[in-house]
Amino acid sequence: MTRAAVLGAGSWGTAFAQVLADAGTEVTVWGRRPEVVRSIEEDHANPGYLPDHQLPESVRATTDVAAACEGADLVVLGIHSQTLRDSLTGWGAVLGSEATVVSLMKGIELGTGQRMSQVIAETAGIDPARVAVVSGPNLAREIAERQPSASVVACADSARADAVAEACDARYFRPYTSADVVGVEIGGAVKNVVALAVGMARGMGLGDNTSAMLITRGLAEITRLGSALGADPTTFLGLAGAGDLVATCSSTLSRNHSVGLRLGRGEPVEEILASQNQVAEGVTSCRSILALAQQHQIPMPIAAAVVGVVHEGVSVEATAERLMSRVRKAEQY
Ligand SMILES: NC(=O)C1=CN([C@@H]2O[C@H](COP(=O)(O)OP(=O)(O)OC[C@H]3O[C@@H](n4cnc5c(N)ncnc54)[C@H](O)[C@@H]3O)[C@@H](O)[C@H]2O)C=CC1
Numbered sequence: 322m323t324r325a326a327v328l329g330a331g332s333w334g335t336a337f338a339q340v341l342a343d344a345g346t347e348v349t350v351w352g353r354r355p356e357v358v359r360s361i362e363e364d365h366a367n368p369g370y371l372p373d374h375q376l377p378e379s380v381r382a383t384t385d386v387a388a389a390c391e392g393a394d395l396v397v398l399g400i401h402s403q404t405l406r407d408s409l410t411g412w413g414a415v416l417g418s419e420a421t422v423v424s425l426m427k428g429i430e431l432g433t434g435q436r437m438s439q440v441i442a443e444t445a446g447i448d449p450a451r452v453a454v455v456s457g458p459n460l461a462r463e464i465a466e467r468q469p470s471a472s473v474v475a476c477a478d479s480a481r482a483d484a485v486a487e488a489c490d491a492r493y494f495r496p497y498t499s500a501d502v503v504g505v506e507i508g509g510a511v512k513n514v515v516a517l518a519v520g521m522a523r524g525m526g527l528g529d530n531t532s533a534m535l536i537t538r539g540l541a542e543i544t545r546l547g548s549a550l551g552a553d554p555t556t557f558l559g560l561a562g563a564g565d566l567v568a569t570c571s572s573t574l575s576r577n578h579s580v581g582l583r584l585g586r587g588e589p590v591e592e593i594l595a596s597q598n599q600v601a602e603g604v605t606s607c608r609s610i611l612a613l614a615q616q617h618q619i620p621m622p623i624a625a626a627v628v629g630v631v632h633e634g635v636s637v638e639a640t641a642e643r644l645m646s647r648v649r650k651a652e653q654y
């Protein structure tokens with residue numbers, strides 16, 4: 322039987338642990354907070370992140386990261402992008418010498434511009450081919466409810482991609498495999514920024530045409546940046562590209578979309594962020610993504626607009642005006 326450790330007892334770490342358990346994988350979740358771990362162990366629930374949801378009894382939990390990882394074939398990382406490097410450093414050699422390390426995270430590190438798989442390989446000093454990424458239209462709440470969904474497991478080593486896919490192949494969760502780690506990670510990280518923009522438009526009272534424009538031109542930005550970084554452009558037509566973009570930009574369950582909505586309604590960004598107990602990754606990653614784009618001379622006007630509103634005090638009205646008065650040109654990807 323495959324053994325997995327899931328490091329991070331937040332909403333996606335917990336829901337993905339359920340997927341693994343339902344697929345027949347033995348799974349132990351590591352959580353920082355004893356009360357969360359106790360609740361998973363004793364009540365088979367994680368009410369802070371998945372309220373009113375019962376987890377399988379086979380999902381175990383511990384606060385001891387080394388114990389969670391001992392003998393694991395898969396070590397799954399489900400924390401926030403900007404805390405990954407410090408966490409990995411603090412954990413020491415828990416990843417072992419053979420386990421496949423699986424990233425669930427959707428962000429780009431501030432300062433370095435690294436994708437999560439790059440942070441993992443560099444910080445842990447492991448072969449990048451040991452790192453797999455799972456990304457797709459996977460709102461944790463819906464997956465916890467066992468609604469049908471699909472995702473992409475990307476890894477440079479196809480045998481490892483197959484092994485991860487087998488370990489999470491549950492009745493309601495269909496994993497596809499891919500070798501395009503760059504494309505799958507860029508799709509997951511940048512769609513959060515587009516979801517902020519679509520949320521802002523919705524919050525301003527704008528309708529479906531505006532959302533469709535931002536989603537479609539957002540996909541063009543994702544494709545341009547990803548291609549410049551070496552991704553296969555067709556990846557962005559798939560689950561980890563267009564699929565995740567559509568789900569996140571349309572769902573009220575999305576934290577990024579929700580933050581955008583509140584910004585569009587005129588709430589100050591500090592107030593919104595202070596009221597959230599979960600992180601909307603696009604809020605930070607919009608800056609690292611824009612920096613990456615500038616480094617590669619890729620135009621990303623929507624990402625720049627989001628950075629303007631979230632970090633530079635530009636109003637949503639001025640941003641909309643600026644986006645709409647850009648010079649006319651041929652439609653390009
Ligand atoms: N929630 C969702 O529907 C999905 C989330 N993701 C991605 O998965 C990643 C994790 O997201 P969620 O589980 O939703 O986040 P969350 O906010 O629900 O949970 C994050 C977990 O990390 C822990 N944590 C926070 N700071 C930490 C630190 N400094 N060191 C160690 N642990 C820390 C928290 O205690 C919590 O257990 C993000 O990159 C997100 O974009 C991907 C797909 C779906």
Ligand SMILES: O=C(CO)COP(=O)(O)O
Nearest residue numbers: 457458459460575576577
């Ligand atoms: O990545 C997600 C769905 O695929 C979750 O999006 P949010 O982080 O915006 O909630």
